[in-house]
Amino acid sequence: MADNKTLKDIQGEVHEYISQFKEGYFSPLSMLARMTEEVGELSREVNHRFGEKPKKATEEENSIELELGDILFITACFANSLGIDLTEAHDKVMHKFRTRDANRWTKRDTES
Template sequence: MDLRDIQQQVDAYISQFKEGYFPPLVNLARLTEEVGELAREINHAHGLKTKKADEPEGDIALELGDILFVVVVLANQLGIDLSDAAARTLAKYKVRDADRWERVEAPGDPS
């Protein structure tokens, strides 16, 4: 599934309800909530904070999926093609960070 397919599926899902898309600021608040839930799960899995005995096990992949869903919602309602946005962002990183990090030596490269 590519980003355009995901955007179309999210739009089809939301378009079936009379309420439609929530306003962008509401969706930004939703995104912030979802990022907080991801932070909590990562902190439990990889940080120093342990879960309470009665706290259910979380799902980091599901939290990332929730974030993706809300990002797609925002893109759809603002008329943004996420495939294009992702391509532009990758190009920006390739230029901006071209010499920022130490590269992994390719097999056969002389040391």
């Protein structure tokens, strides 16, 4: 696939990958548990890099980038299994933030 993948491309690539297995997608509850695990792993990596808890010498080398990738993968699995278009979901969320939070934060000066 191209370097500039869309969410639709990502969802399609994940679906193609999962479709090769008889088991298919996990149940929504199992995927939520998996997502929770991945967010926990991301939290651990962020804490190691920016927090007060350094990694033990025996711990595997990992990265925030890979943990975010795992979260993106499970998010695409979750959405695919429920027939949700992540681009549409993103557009709806951005509309919500642009309207609900339009004046919530101090905007940057655009003339700088």
